Amino acid sequence: MTMNKLFKALVYDKQVSLSVLDTTQLVNKAIKIHSLSGRSAQLLGELLTVCAYMSGCLKSPKGAVSITVKSGEGSGSASVSGDIDLHIRGYVDGSCRSSLKGGTLTVIKDDGFSRPFVGACEIGGDSVSRIMTDYFHMSEQIPTAVSVGVKLSDDGSCAAAGGVIMQLLPGTSQENMDRAEERMQAFADPAEVIARCGAEGVIRQYFDGEIEQKGLYLLHPDYVCNCSRKKIESVILPLGRDELLAICVEQGAVKVHCHYCNTDYTFDREDVLKLFEENE
Ligand SMILES: [Zn+2]
Structure with a gap:
């Protein structure tokens, strides 16, 4: 049984969709399979975490999502994909030590029915959180605050990984927008927060009284390759x-x-x- 967690809920008068992820085990699996370390481990881990979130938003049984980043000088890339079963996988190609800034991000979302949605944009920041926040804003036109992170142990394994993502639903009041924005500031280092209190702890400590309990549900993403x-x-x-x-x-x-x-x-x-x- 996987220990990875994706909590989804509505907060702030049901105007903001909240996702809290603990992807520690998933990222450790990726590190092991690909013998990753340092920056590559971090980059792939953060992308896998975002991909777990996006896979959790898929509706169709045939739905799939993939995210690819290419670094500015084109010397390295990382690619992840996931499906509705929250089977997430990915790999790093070449060196991703150089800056991502000036590179490209490509997102392909396939709802399984019509043509896949393809969003591509130039990378303006160096962190996956910043890149994906920009992406949601520019390509999907949905104000979304993304904060994902990976904390590595001295032995190279992943000590904690996860994130907090908040998406404003249409018609969110200015007051609730401000509340969401203010709350997000607590997650500047999300891996540290996950290490300290876990995904449940985030819900309990930071959103107590704000959550619509009936709508709170838990999914279990995992690192799974569908090849055979x-x-x-x-x-x-x-x-x-x-x-x-x-x-x-x-x-x-x-x-x-x-x-x-x-x-x-x-x-x-x-x-x-x-x-x-x-x-x-
Ligand atoms: Zn495979």
């Missing part, structure tokens, strides 16, 4: 039998790597022949 040998088979199948056999001759086998979970799938000559027997 069967799925990879359907990806390589269109290349055709001859092409795949040629690769086997040249390289010994057809090798497919899943970036999200760092798994290698290998299909040798026998596997390829069998694959086409099954699919004919």
Whole structure:
């Protein structure tokens, strides 16, 4: 059972949607799978946390969301994606030590019905919180305050990760806007707050009396890759039998790597022949 938590509730006269996340376990899984450290661990951890939040907002069973950031000099990128089951995954490519400022953010939201919504914008700040706050404001035109963070231990593991996100619903009064804005200031270092009191503690200590209890619910995001040998088979199948056999001759086998979970799938000559027997 996953210990990751995403609390969702309405606060301040039901005019503000509040999300509180504890993604410590999820981020630790990512760090382990990808052997991440320092800035890369932080960056991917924060993106995974935002992705967990956005996945929690999906409505359709086929819904999916992905977020990609590319650094200014184009030397590194990080990509995360999630679905309605709150299965979140991601990877870092190249060096993300350089500044993200001047780079690009791309968000793809697929509601499973119509065409996916694609939002892209230039990155104006260096933190994921700032980047995503800008994104919601500019691309989705929804005033949203995002504060996500990752705190690393001396041994390189994640001590705490999570965040607090508040989104103003249409018609929010000036008074409640001010209250939300003021409250957000308590979460300048969200990982520290999660380390100290956990997601429940945030709800209890910072929103006591403000929450509509009936509407409070809890979701459990987790780091899960949806890849499988069967799925990879359907990806390589269109290349055709001859092409795949040629690769086997040249390289010994057809090798497919899943970036999200760092798994290698290998299909040798026998596997390829069998694959086409099954699919004919
Ligand atoms: Zn995978």
